[in-house]
Amino acid sequence: MVQYLSVMANNIKITINGVTVEIELGTSILEAARQTGVIIPTLCYHKDLCVAGNCRVCVVEIAGQKRLAAACATPCEEGMEIFTNSFKVRNSRKHIIELLLSEHNADCTRCYKNGNCELQTLSSEYKIMTQDFIRLVPFKNYTIDQFSPSIIKDDSKCVRCQRCVRTCAELQGVNALTVAYKGDHMKISTFFEKAMNDVVCTNCGQCINHCPTGALVEKNYIEEVWDAIADKTKHVIVQTAPAVRVGLGEELGFETGSRVTGKMVAALKRLGFDAVMDTDFSADLTIMEEGTELLTRLKQVLVDHNPEVKLPMATSCSPGWIKYIEHIYPEYLDHLSTCKSPQQMFGALAKTYYAKARNLNPETIVSVSIMPCTAKKFEAARPEMHDSGYRDVDYVLTTRELAIMIKQAGIDFMKLDDMHYDRLMGESTGAGVIFGATGGVMEAALRTAYELVTGRDVPFENLNIKPVRGIDGVKEATIKIENPLKEWAFLDGIELKCAIAHGLVNAKKVMDSIISGQSNYHFIEFMACPGGCLGGGGQPIPTSPEIRRKRTEAIYAEDEGMPLRKSHQNPEIIKIYKDFLIKPLGEKSHHLLHTKYTARKRY
Amino acid sequence: MTTNYQLKRADFIFKNENDWEKILSKNISRPPQELINELISSELKGRGGAGFPTGLKWKLSAEAVDEIKYVICNADEGEPGTFKDREILSKVPFKVLTAMAICGHVIGAKEGYIYLRGEYFFLRPELNKVINEFEYYCREINFDFTIRIFMGSGAYICGEETALFESMEGKRGEPRNKPPFPSSYGYMGKPTVINNVETLAHTYTIFKYGAKRFYDLGVQYSRGSKLFSVSGDTPKPGIYELELGMSLEDFVEEFGDGDTKAVQVGGASGFLVPRKRFNETAIGFQGKLTGISLPTGGSMMLFNSSRSMFNVLDNYLEFFREESCGQCTPCRVGCQQLLNGIKAVKRGEKNAQYLDKLLRLTETMQYTAKCGLGQSVANSFSSIVENFREEMIY
Numbered sequence: 001m002v003q004y005l006s007v008m009a010n011n012i013k014i015t016i017n018g019v020t021v022e023i024e025l026g027t028s029i030l031e032a033a034r035q036t037g038v039i040i041p042t043l044c045y046h047k048d049l050c051v052a053g054n055c056r057v058c059v060v061e062i063a064g065q066k067r068l069a070a071a072c073a074t075p076c077e078e079g080m081e082i083f084t085n086s087f088k089v090r091n092s093r094k095h096i097i098e099l100l101l102s103e104h105n106a107d108c109t110r111c112y113k114n115g116n117c118e119l120q121t122l123s124s125e126y127k128i129m130t131q132d133f134i135r136l137v138p139f140k141n142y143t144i145d146q147f148s149p150s151i152i153k154d155d156s157k158c159v160r161c162q163r164c165v166r167t168c169a170e171l172q173g174v175n176a177l178t179v180a181y182k183g184d185h186m187k188i189s190t191f192f193e194k195a196m197n198d199v200v201c202t203n204c205g206q207c208i209n210h211c212p213t214g215a216l217v218e219k220n221y222i223e224e225v226w227d228a229i230a231d232k233t234k235h236v237i238v239q240t241a242p243a244v245r246v247g248l249g250e251e252l253g254f255e256t257g258s259r260v261t262g263k264m265v266a267a268l269k270r271l272g273f274d275a276v277m278d279t280d281f282s283a284d285l286t287i288m289e290e291g292t293e294l295l296t297r298l299k300q301v302l303v304d305h306n307p308e309v310k311l312p313m314a315t316s317c318s319p320g321w322i323k324y325i326e327h328i329y330p331e332y333l334d335h336l337s338t339c340k341s342p343q344q345m346f347g348a349l350a351k352t353y354y355a356k357a358r359n360l361n362p363e364t365i366v367s368v369s370i371m372p373c374t375a376k377k378f379e380a381a382r383p384e385m386h387d388s389g390y391r392d393v394d395y396v397l398t399t400r401e402l403a404i405m406i407k408q409a410g411i412d413f414m415k416l417d418d419m420h421y422d423r424l425m426g427e428s429t430g431a432g433v434i435f436g437a438t439g440g441v442m443e444a445a446l447r448t449a450y451e452l453v454t455g456r457d458v459p460f461e462n463l464n465i466k467p468v469r470g471i472d473g474v475k476e477a478t479i480k481i482e483n484p485l486k487e488w489a490f491l492d493g494i495e496l497k498c499a500i501a502h503g504l505v506n507a508k509k510v511m512d513s514i515i516s517g518q519s520n521y522h523f524i525e526f527m528a529c530p531g532g533c534l535g536g537g538g539q540p541i542p543t544s545p546e547i548r549r550k551r552t553e554a555i556y557a558e559d560e561g562m563p564l565r566k567s568h569q570n571p572e573i574i575k576i577y578k579d580f581l582i583k584p585l586g587e588k589s590h591h592l593l594h595t596k597y598t599a600r601k602r603y
Numbered sequence: 604m605t606t607n608y609q610l611k612r613a614d615f616i617f618k619n620e621n622d623w624e625k626i627l628s629k630n631i632s633r634p635p636q637e638l639i640n641e642l643i644s645s646e647l648k649g650r651g652g653a654g655f656p657t658g659l660k661w662k663l664s665a666e667a668v669d670e671i672k673y674v675i676c677n678a679d680e681g682e683p684g685t686f687k688d689r690e691i692l693s694k695v696p697f698k699v700l701t702a703m704a705i706c707g708h709v710i711g712a713k714e715g716y717i718y719l720r721g722e723y724f725f726l727r728p729e730l731n732k733v734i735n736e737f738e739y740y741c742r743e744i745n746f747d748f749t750i751r752i753f754m755g756s757g758a759y760i761c762g763e764e765t766a767l768f769e770s771m772e773g774k775r776g777e778p779r780n781k782p783p784f785p786s787s788y789g790y791m792g793k794p795t796v797i798n799n800v801e802t803l804a805h806t807y808t809i810f811k812y813g814a815k816r817f818y819d820l821g822v823q824y825s826r827g828s829k830l831f832s833v834s835g836d837t838p839k840p841g842i843y844e845l846e847l848g849m850s851l852e853d854f855v856e857e858f859g860d861g862d863t864k865a866v867q868v869g870g871a872s873g874f875l876v877p878r879k880r881f882n883e884t885a886i887g888f889q890g891k892l893t894g895i896s897l898p899t900g901g902s903m904m905l906f907n908s909s910r911s912m913f914n915v916l917d918n919y920l921e922f923f924r925e926e927s928c929g930q931c932t933p934c935r936v937g938c939q940q941l942l943n944g945i946k947a948v949k950r951g952e953k954n955a956q957y958l959d960k961l962l963r964l965t966e967t968m969q970y971t972a973k974c975g976l977g978q979s980v981a982n983s984f985s986s987i988v989e990n991f992r993e994e995m996i997y
Contacts, residue, residue, distance in 0.1 A: 053780040054930045056971045067978065068970045073780035088970065095967040099936035132960060134943045134953075136936070160929065179775055179929075182758065184939045186929025 012078040017085065029060055029082055030071040040084050041093070041122055043100075043212055044161035045072040047544040048530070049170055055161050056096050057122065061086045068092055097122050102133040104213070105142065105156035113214035116541055119159055147195035149381045150203035150219055150374040155187055158215035164188060164207035171530055173505035174324065176201040188215075191603050200327045200602055202504065204320035204528045205374030205537015218374045218538060221395045222405055228366040228395070229272040236366045237275040237354070238268055239346045239425075242283060243372040243436030243533035244399045246554035250540040251403030252413040257550030259558050262418020267406050269419060278421045279369065280428030282346040283435040283444070285576070286317065287567035289593055290339045291449040292584035294523055295488070303490045310334040312499075312514065312521040315441050317341045319379035320528025320537075322597065324504050329511055330599035338594040342435065343369050343376055344385050347392030348592040349425065353580050357424055362388060368395045370402045372436070372536035375528065387592050398538025427572040430559035437555045438502035438532035439468035439475060442525040446479060446498070447566045453481060453488040463565050469556070471531065471549065473506035474499060502527040610853045611846040613820060613828035615808040616691060616698075616801070622811070623697040627704055628744055630810050635665055635709040642806060645814035646826040651677060651762075651799030652869060652900030653975065654888045657806065660796055663786035664710040667794035672712035674703045675790060675797040679720045679755045679762040682870035683922060684902035687830040687842050688800035692726055695804065700737045702803035704748045705810060706796050715750040716790070718767050721757035759926035763974050764797045766928065777928045778974035801830055801901070822848030825887025829901060835867075836860050836907035851876055851884040854903065862907040865990070870902035871919040872979035875912075877990040912991035913949060919983050920945070927976060934977025937968040941984055945995055955996050958988055
């Protein structure tokens with residue numbers, strides 16, 4: 001029986017478990033098996049990363065070869081006869097799982113990843129019921145690094161698959177995590193074994209998203225938030241980031257890419273939050289501030305020739321990116337927009353604008369945010385983020401932590417009726433929503449800035465600025481400004497050059513091209529995580545290019561479904577400028593919504 | 604089962620006739636294909652221990668299409684009980700350099716590297732002088748080939764060819780997945796010939812005297828001579844050049860102290876042969892001369908009856924546990940389990956049957972480890988545990 005999987009010219013025939021299949025030359029045994037419906041277990045393999053072949057869980061037997069081959073790392077050859085479940089394979093695979101378990105602190109019931117652990121799944125599939133090999137954990141000097149405000153690194157749970165190391169190097173180009181020592185002492189460590197908060201780590205959390213076990217997890221603040229909710233003297237408000245609404249469903253029984261905004265709001269209300277509001281509101285606010293800042297900078301550079309003002313201007317929404325530039329390019333901090341991220345804008349307003357409007361003592365307000373991000377935990381803890389007179393954001397929870405709370409509360413998420421965000425800071429536009437995807441901030445900013453300058457809509461069909469969308473690591477777009485309004489006459493005929501980078505490894509490419517003078521952009525959007533916030537380090541695990549694509553589609557569908565698509569049309573934005581902030585970059589804005597950055601060293 | 608094969612001394616490697624300039628200029632004017640054919644017909648196999656046909660290795664790299672190629676001399680001599688490469692590099696370095704240059708001519712490489720074991724730091728100044736002299740001559744005859752020394756840092760695993768490349772590239776010395784093999788994707792991703800010091804020295808012999816002279820030594824499948832590093836309980840430790848194919852009995856007759864209990868052939872990653880199997884064991888590659896044939900990088904360690912085989916194995920396993928790079932599960936955890944396991948059996952914490960479980964584990968390690976290190980731990984473990992089981996338990 002021959003299954004024809006593809007009609008490519010460069011095909012070869014192989015046999016997997018007795019079934020002959022035709023596959024494309026260069027396909028790995030693992031991929032070939034998956035294409036033909038044969039499942040080979042893996043541990044160190046990840047679709048986002050290069051092949052390592054470390055764990056050896058995926059070994060298969062090839063006829064005529066004494067040794068087994070790692071399916072992930074071995075390309076198929078013509079006529080290969082492969083067995084994925086032979087006597088030899090089964091025994092070896094079981095041995096390898098047993099070996100991994102003997103070195104692993106298999107304290108599952110007390111593990112944060114209990115229930116979402118690939119090693120646990122493997123040992124459950126292979127029914128490893130006995131402990132024949134000697135437990136090696138007591139011989140080891142395992143340490144737990146809890147110094148980072150975002151990430152907990154527990155070496156006793158590590159299986160040395162090096163996914164985190166590859167993530168940190170290949171996706172992020174940060175290399176905060178690396179392999180140290182050899183043999184039995186081999187472990188994943190940092191520069192000079194410093195704590196995670198003392199190295200170049202950007203807290204992006206991609207290592208957490210790619211870790212198969214509980215070796216890397218977020219520092220969770222679930223209990224603290226429950227305590228605040230239970231405290232009757234506190235007024236607990238919550239904001240939800242754009243990308244959370246397209247990820248949360250995955251943790252709660254929905255298909256990948258489901259939009260669960262209304263259910264999420266309902267669940268948050270049932271959890272007992274006093275007010276449920278939207279980070280999308282402050283994303284719209286960011287556009288007002290950042291868009292105005294961009295136009296001001298353009299004028300200062302192009303008309304006033306002010307040497308103090310730097311172009312290109314870079315976005316400042318992604319706290320992982322901020323920490324990265326502070327470490328790696330500290331001399332370029334002037335290029336960052338001074339705008340706080342939407343989370344921190346919201347936080348500063350919660351204890352000022354909101355408190356005043358609701359007649360609350362800001363001291364009693366506990367401000368919680370739900371973020372797709374672990375770096376936001378670090379950002380909220382930055383010393384400068386106290387502009388309201390209090391800590392602007394008290395607790396940051398990831399999408400995963402929110403899902404845990406919803407489960408703990410016994411909420412049947414699927415059956416919830418949709419609810420709306422509370423007023424004042426709960427209204428948003430499609431522009432705020434797309435902040436969750438790479439290119440979104442750029443698109444939102446262009447929708448508003450272009451209209452501000454010309455009085456017309458951006459010249460793209462249905463406001464969809466397609467060139468800034470998509471999964472390319474670095475995207476470029478140019479918008480020509482024609483017939484501007486009188487006050488922006490100096491921009492007439494100017495081609496506004498924009499770039500978008502997501503994943504810090506791509507951010508590095510763009511930064512290096514700026515430094516070398518190869519590119520002359522005006523405005524650049526940087527996002528630390530692949531795919532933007534929807535692929536953030538706080539999003540549901542697993543992640544893969546396919547999963548991120550589905551979440552992206554959901555984000556843009558959410559945008560298209562909004563009655564308002566431009567930040568400056570948001571009625572609550574209009575209201576806050578009328579009642580409180582007066583104008584973008586005004587004095588109040590300057591005080592509450594803008595910030596400074598800190599140059600950091602690489603080590 | 605006995606053999607009438609007698610121990611035959613050979614004297615090629617260390618015979619220095621100071622004719623390298625002549626050998627070099629003669630051979631670099633020969634067409635590469637002719638040199639490859641010469642090597643192939645000599646049936647020279649890699650002397651580092653794995654025994655890959657050298658001629659084929661050069662041929663594959665010569666066929667690879669790339670502007671940049673490399674020749675690397677693997678002088679990361681780390682196998683316990685091996686000390687021959689050090690002697691070659693201090694006594695007849697010109698032979699090695701010449702062979703590297705001829706290889707460069709054959710495959711189309713202009714750069715050669717000697718990856719020198721970290722502990723052989725003391726060889727470096729002298730070797731650099733010799734390289735300078737060698738390169739001077741190359742320039743004189745208008746032959747474009749340079750040789751650099753790259754110092755290792757003491758990791759055993761960096762003797763594994765792909766880990767060696769990683770180390771040279773400034774990365775962590777960890778073996779790569781194979782395929783691709785060095786002949787198409789080696790140092791810096793370029794086609795690379797990587798040969799052991801002794802292998803290169805033998806090619807010098809072949810290019811000097813012709814393939815037949817070399818082929819006539821040894822036995823079928825194991826042609827030529829080989830340096831042996833003899834150590835342990837022997838009255839005459841040292842380095843000896845012998846024809847391949849000898850029986851272990853003849854070897855022990857010559858080198859033993861009369862009380863030889865076992866011989867470890869091929870260092871810690873090789874096999875331990877007990878006295879009762881001396882006569883049926885031949886030293887060579889997959890030879891059919893006698894029952895068993897053992898390849899070796901040249902390490903021959905003799906143990907007499909005063910030695911505890913438990914201690915011997917314990918020592919090897921401690922070495923492997925330490926020197927595993929740690930990336931793949933079977934090797935990293937397997938070595939720890941084997942070491943802790945035999946100790947537990949010795950202390951009575953595990954019963955004797957646990958040794959059988961460990962033997963099955965070594966089988967898994969052999970089948971699934973990423974590189975030769977993890978795959979060959981089974982060799983010494985199973986040969987010691989199977990032959991000296993009582994010593995493991997009591």
